[in-house]
Amino acid sequence: MALDLVGKLRAAVRDVPDFPKKGIVFKDITPLLSDPALFRASIDLFLERCHGRKINKIVGIDARGFVFGSAVAYELGVGFVPIRKRGKLPYQTEVAKYSLEYGEAEMEMHVDAVTAGERVVLVDDLLATGGTSAAAALLIRKAGGNLLEAQFLIELEFLHGRNQLDPTPVASFLKY
Ligand code: AMP
Numbered sequence: 398m399a400l401d402l403v404g405k406l407r408a409a410v411r412d413v414p415d416f417p418k419k420g421i422v423f424k425d426i427t428p429l430l431s432d433p434a435l436f437r438a439s440i441d442l443f444l445e446r447c448h449g450r451k452i453n454k455i456v457g458i459d460a461r462g463f464v465f466g467s468a469v470a471y472e473l474g475v476g477f478v479p480i481r482k483r484g485k486l487p488y489q490t491e492v493a494k495y496s497l498e499y500g501e502a503e504m505e506m507h508v509d510a511v512t513a514g515e516r517v518v519l520v521d522d523l524l525a526t527g528g529t530s531a532a533a534a535l536l537i538r539k540a541g542g543n544l545l546e547a548q549f550l551i552e553l554e555f556l557h558g559r560n561q562l563d564p565t566p567v568a569s570f571l572k573y
Contacts, residue, residue, distance in 0.1 A: 402438055407571055409435050410551065424551055424573075426522055430464065442570045443469045443520060443548055450545060453515040454478050458533050459485070459504070461522035465550060469520060478510040478517075480533045491539055493532035504529065506536040513541030524549040524569060527558025534565050 409429035416423040429435045443465060447455075452475050457466025459481040470477035483492065483503035490505040511517055517537050521530055530547050537544045544565050552558070552569030559567040 403571065406435060406439060406550075410571065424523055424553075426461065426550065439550055439570075440465065440468045440472065442550070444472055446546065446548055446568050447473055447518055450518075451516055452518055452545065454511060454517045454542070456480055456506075456511065456517055456519050456533065456537060456542075458519070458521040458529060462520050465522060466520035469518075478506065480504050480506045480536060491536055493535045493539075495528040495532040497528065498526075502528075504532045504536065506533075506540070508540070511537055511540040511542040515542050517542040517544050519544060519547040519565075521547075521549050523551040523553070524556075524558040524562075524567065525553050526556050527561030530558070531561040534562060 406429060409432060411425040411428050413423040413425050415421065429439060447469060452473060454476045455466045455470035456478040457463045459479065463479060467477050483505050486505050486507055489508045491508055492503050492505050494501050494503050519530060519533055519537065524530060534544055534547065546566045546568055547562055549569040551571045554572050
């Protein structure tokens with residue numbers, strides 16, 4: 398990956414302190430998304446890791462994982478699957494609970510979204526503590542999916558979220 402490209406992408410991620418609550422520095426990717434060259438470049442980073450891997454489905458996490466995941470699926474010519482916060486998906490679902498800083502949350506996937514043996518890549522904008530993506534990985538595995546890798550535009554390395562995803566391989570492009 399070209400260093401100047403990484404620098405440009407990093408420069409387009411805006412830090413918003415104390416959002417959504419005090420003490421959290423929110424990584425706002427909207428400046429990156431609104432720049433056509435940078436948006437395209439960010440999709441290309443995911444695509445470079447996906448080429449030649451015989452992927453059947455891209456699974457994206459609610460909601461910014463949909464932005465990247467659907468573009469990647471379109472370009473690869475494969476299906477896209479949404480994993481959503483509880484209560485948003487209309488059909489029968491499988492549910493996975495995970496811990497937040499305070500309390501618990503739940504993610505859902507349609508029961509027929511991933512079928513046994515399908516080769517799947519999980520996509521989201523950001524890996525923080527790893528709770529969300531670990532729940533998503535569990536849903537994919539429960540369905541019998543072969544989870545090849547979890548890919549993130551941004552990784553907050555100091556939170557060690559990739560440990561939660563073990564043994565799923567993790568790829569991230571902008572590390573903080
Ligand atoms: P986690 O379960 O802690 O890995 O959180 C990951 C999810 O929360 C991702 O879908 C992110 O979009 C969102 N998220 C967590 N922390 C941040 C942050 N500092 N800035 C932006 N998004 C975040």
